[in-house]
Structures are given as structure tokens and as C-alpha cells.
Amino acid sequence: MYSTEPSCAGESSMAESDSKNLKPRPIVRLGIYLISHSFLFSVICCSAGLVALLLLPVFAKNTYISENALIPGSANSMLTSQDVTEANRLVKDMLS
Numbered sequence: 720m721y722s723t724e725p726s727c728a729g730e731s732s733m734a735e736s737d738s739k740n741l742k743p744r745p746i747v748r749l750g751i752y753l754i755s756h757s758f759l760f761s762v763i764c765c766s767a768g769l770v771a772l773l774l775l776p777v778f779a780k781n782t783y784i785s786e787n788a789l790i791p792g793s794a795n796s797m798l799t800s801q802d803v804t805e806a807n808r809l810v811k812d813m814l815s
Contacts, residue, residue: 742748753760 743751
């Protein structure tokens with residue numbers, strides 16, 4: 720049978736030295752780094768957001784939105800009132 724407890728004093732010191740030599744996973748190291756430098760990280764993220772917001776008109780020059788697409792009544796509904804009634808009935812049946 721194997722035991723989890725070390726049988727000799729030399730084995731326990733070797734086990735402790737092995738656990739000290741293990742590096743944490745990269746994602747854990749990244750998390751620790753970001754937490755320890757949270758102010759710098761916040762400033763960088765806010766600056767990047769502001770730059771992106773200021774550059775948005777430059778990148779959207781060739782974008783066209785038709786005014787006709789914004790008219791609420793121009794779209795044909797795909798669901799009839801009967802479909803909506805059946806869906807409401809199904810929801811009520813599921814909740815009761």
C-alpha cells in the first residue's frame with residue numbers, strides 16, 4: 720500500500736522543495752500580474768477605448784445605412800397573431 724505520509728525526513732524535505740520549484744500556470748501568473756498592476760491596466764484599457772471611440776468615424780466612412788431600413792412599418796412580420804397566441808399558451812402550460 721502507498722502512504723501519503725513521508726516515511727523519512729529526507730523525503731519530506733524533498734517534497735517541500737519540489738512544491739517550491741513549481742511555477743504557477745501562465746493564466747494564474749497573468750492574473751496575479753494584472754491584479755498587482757491594476758491601476759496601469761485600467762489606464763491602458765481606458766486609453767484604448769477612447770482611441771477606438773475617436774477612430775470610429777475614420778473606420779466607418781464607407782458604411783451606409785439606408786433610411787428606409789429604419790422605418791418601423793416596412794418589415795413584414797414572420798409570426799402571425801395565432802403563432803403568438805400559441806406560444807403564450809405554451810408558456811402558461813409550462814409554468815403551471
